[in-house]
Amino acid sequence: MCWARGNLPARAHSNSPFGQGMLVVVCALLLVSSPAMGSLQLAEGLLCVTPSTSCGMMAPSDAMLQWPTRRLLLTLLPSHPLHGLTKTRFGADVTLYRWTRDQVTGSSLTHNVCHTCFKRQEKLHRCGQCKFAHYCDRTCQKDAWLNHKNECSAVKKLGKAPNENIRLAARIMWRIERESSGLAEGCLVSIDDLQNHIDNFQDEEKNGLMDDVQNFLDYWLSQGQQFGMNYISHIFGVISCNGFTLSDQRGLQAVGVGIFPNLCLVNHDCWPNCTVIFNNGKIELRSLGKINKGDELSVSYIDFLNLTEDRQQQLKRQYYFDCTCEQCTKKTTDALLLAVKEGDPKPADSVVKEVTQFSMDTMEKIDKARSEGLYHEVVKYCRDCLKRQEPVLADTNIHKLRILSISSEVLSYLQMFEEAAENAKKMVDGYLKIYHPHNAQLGMAVMRAGVTHWHAGIIEVGHGMICKAFAILLITHGPSHPIAKDLEAMRAQTEMELRMFQQNEFVYYKMREAALSNRPIQVMQEPKNEAQGMIFHKKS
Numbered sequence: 096m097c098w099a100r101g102n103l104p105a106r107a108h109s110n111s112p113f114g115q116g117m118l119v120v121v122c123a124l125l126l127v128s129s130p131a132m133g134s135l136q137l138a139e140g141l142l143c144v145t146p147s148t149s150c151g152m153m154a155p156s157d158a159m160l161q162w163p164t165r166r167l168l169l170t171l172l173p174s175h176p177l178h179g180l181t182k183t184r185f186g187a188d189v190t191l192y193r194w195t196r197d198q199v200t201g202s203s204l205t206h207n208v209c210h211t212c213f214k215r216q217e218k219l220h221r222c223g224q225c226k227f228a229h230y231c232d233r234t235c236q237k238d239a240w241l242n243h244k245n246e247c248s249a250v251k252k253l254g255k256a257p258n259e260n261i262r263l264a265a266r267i268m269w270r271i272e273r274e275s276s277g278l279a280e281g282c283l284v285s286i287d288d289l290q291n292h293i294d295n296f297q298d299e300e301k302n303g304l305m306d307d308v309q310n311f312l313d314y315w316l317s318q319g320q321q322f323g324m325n326y327i328s329h330i331f332g333v334i335s336c337n338g339f340t341l342s343d344q345r346g347l348q349a350v351g352v353g354i355f356p357n358l359c360l361v362n363h364d365c366w367p368n369c370t371v372i373f374n375n376g377k378i379e380l381r382s383l384g385k386i387n388k389g390d391e392l393s394v395s396y397i398d399f400l401n402l403t404e405d406r407q408q409q410l411k412r413q414y415y416f417d418c419t420c421e422q423c424t425k426k427t428t429d430a431l432l433l434a435v436k437e438g439d440p441k442p443a444d445s446v447v448k449e450v451t452q453f454s455m456d457t458m459e460k461i462d463k464a465r466s467e468g469l470y471h472e473v474v475k476y477c478r479d480c481l482k483r484q485e486p487v488l489a490d491t492n493i494h495k496l497r498i499l500s501i502s503s504e505v506l507s508y509l510q511m512f513e514e515a516a517e518n519a520k521k522m523v524d525g526y527l528k529i530y531h532p533h534n535a536q537l538g539m540a541v542m543r544a545g546v547t548h549w550h551a552g553i554i555e556v557g558h559g560m561i562c563k564a565f566a567i568l569l570i571t572h573g574p575s576h577p578i579a580k581d582l583e584a585m586r587a588q589t590e591m592e593l594r595m596f597q598q599n600e601f602v603y604y605k606m607r608e609a610a611l612s613n614r615p616i617q618v619m620q621e622p623k624n625e626a627q628g629m630i631f632h633k634k635s
């Protein structure tokens with residue numbers, strides 16, 4: 096696909112070039128710019144896995160998981176009618192593998208999300224039997240039946256649906272009953288062999304586990320086979336540390352949780368060669384570049400934009416291993432993330448320390464103000480902090496990037512697009528120096544920045560960013576992903592507007608004004624303050 100120079104649509108929109116196209120798409124997309132930034136990371140994020148040789152730290156109980164099942168090599172991907180491409184790959188179609196497995200909708204959204212494809216929709220059809228399951232249409236309902244059959248009668252009997260962990264555990268066990276012995280086709284590892292990390296649980300987690308097991312028994316009750324308490328606990332432990340958070344079609348919201356055993360073989364690397372994305376009800380493992388036959392496949396479980404020490408701590412806390420990847424060993428990006436302003440003389444160490452501390456303190460205040468919805472306060476804090484940072488910290492400094500990110504998102508929400516765009520531009524310039532060029536978080540950030548510029552009427556930069564984001568997301572998400580499709584539509588729209596702008600600036604601004612006054616920009620989703628740990632099913 097040639098995204099760089101698409102063709103001008105044969106016929107421009109009749110009354111206004113900004114009519115449908117701009118406003119509808121922009122409004123949809125701006126939802127993405129929620130400062131919670133869970134969105135893409137939801138899909139990007141991954142599970143805990145068996146700590147590998149490269150990630151060090153092997154607990155004694157891991158002995159049962161011997162190589163090669165402890166890591167996923169390209170050559171180990173099973174051939175499957177859907178995909179199963181096992182040769183060296185690079186290019187636009189980089190889906191290495193696609194799975195569906197045991198997956199359930201989140202408890203708060205069971206009426207808003209299709210239980211098969213996980214699309215969020217206004218109108219869904221309800222299962223006539225249990226009145227609990229919801230589907231887009233007959234096709235989704237039919238596809239669900241094998242997995243829903245037992246669930247349907249269990250929900251009916253209990254009179255209500257239990258929480259998602261319990262529903263997921265039950266689905267796993269019904270599958271075990273169905274498939275009884277050995278590994279099912281295409282499955283590289285059994286759920287029995289996945290780690291549960293129960294020994295590492297804190298008291299609170301242990302209590303939660305016990306509650307779930309108790310409620311599970313009420314739900315499972317008279318259904319078929321009986322499993323021992325240890326085994327049931329194992330399943331819940333596995334869900335707790337291997338559960339993959341499923342996001343809706345636009346990556347805006349976590350809508351469910353699933354277990355994909357094959358994916359649990361993919362180890363973490365802070366600079367991975369693959370990424371994982373949830374697309375149309377299926378998990379896709381996509382390659383980010385050239386992978387050679389025999390290479391180990393890796394994904395990143397966390398956002399890369401952190402100091403090595405912080406990344407390692409997060410991995411240890413959430414996934415119980417010490418990361419010893421190349422990035423962590425060499426601390427490759429720490430210098431950039433801590434960089435101070437070039438100049439003569441360089442800012443003194445004491446000044447750098449003071450501004451850094453000030454930035455961290457401001458961050459706390461911002462978090463508090465944001466959680467209380469005091470967005471104008473947030474803007475004030477950001478402006479003050481950026482002013483202090485400007486002469487001291489470099490543009491790639493993590494403390495500066497954090498403030499830029501929050502301020503651009505909150506300013507967008509407040510519809511102060513010009514200032515938002517200015518900050519978004521600085522942020523993106525910094526990100527481009529730090530992230531892997533094919534990183535989903537980077538792609539999403541560039542997209543948000545592009546939309547902000549578009550809103551601010553800075554069409555040239557906006558269009559450039561949208562093209563850039565589209566190029567990244569074609570790799571990380573693939574052309575069939577709804578976000579990539581949105582971007583494609585925006586790319587076409589902004590390109591058309593850009594031509595108009597180049598032909599006659601005055602007319603461009605006139606039409607823009609008219610379009611905006613005809614139909615005010617929809618109120619955007621409120622910026623939310625979401626904890627990093629929310630990316631994963633596993634709480635941090």
Ligand SMILES: [Zn+2]
Nearest residue numbers: 209212231235
């Ligand atoms: Zn559906």
Ligand SMILES: [Zn+2]
Nearest residue numbers: 222224225247
């Ligand atoms: Zn049902």
Ligand SMILES: [Zn+2]
Nearest residue numbers: 365418420423
């Ligand atoms: Zn690492």
